[in-house]
Amino acid sequence: MMDSQKKIKLKVNGREHCFTIGDGCGEIPASETLVETIRERLLLTGTKRPCNEGGCGGCTVLIDGKPSLSCSTLTSECDGKQITTIEGLEDPVTHELHPIQQAFIDLDAIQCGMCTPGITLTAKALLDNNPDPTRQEVAEALAGNICRCTGYEKYFDGILLAAKRMRETANNGKGE
Ligand code: FES
Ligand code: FES
Structure with missing residues (x-):
């Protein structure tokens, strides 16, 4: 093995x-970005790449729980990281959507959808x-997540609705 080679492990959606x-x-070139790895090697195309230059938030994923721009992150720097993409938000057992996703659907908050995965993960x-x-x-x-279609208000409504539903679920769970 050449010295320039390095093995890395990523945990993507568990x-x-x-x-x-x-x-x-x-092998993965050292210059490969995380969005390229996610979309083109792992075929998780829910992560969007609207600008590919760090300006729109559309490629946001969670790295160790923090919203991060996958177009501006090198895969080679993600060794040992836990990465969550939009595909990882559904309940692994029931396959129900995350409450934020459900609230966006219920309020008809989404238009073209290009910004939606990034907004959803930032909101999570x-x-x-x-x-x-x-x-x-x-x-x-959401200041770093650009949406060209909706004017944001329905997204804000959806996130607040999801928060309310999640608090209610948590409180119900405590009462059981
Ligand atoms: S695609 Fe990454 S910030 Fe726009
Ligand atoms: S960019 Fe079209 S719904 Fe946000």
């Missing part, structure tokens, strides 16, 4: 993937850390 960084056949990280955000806090969390 499943481990091992890659070798290098220039050989089947917000609600994981702050289960009862204000509308202003939702707007601030």
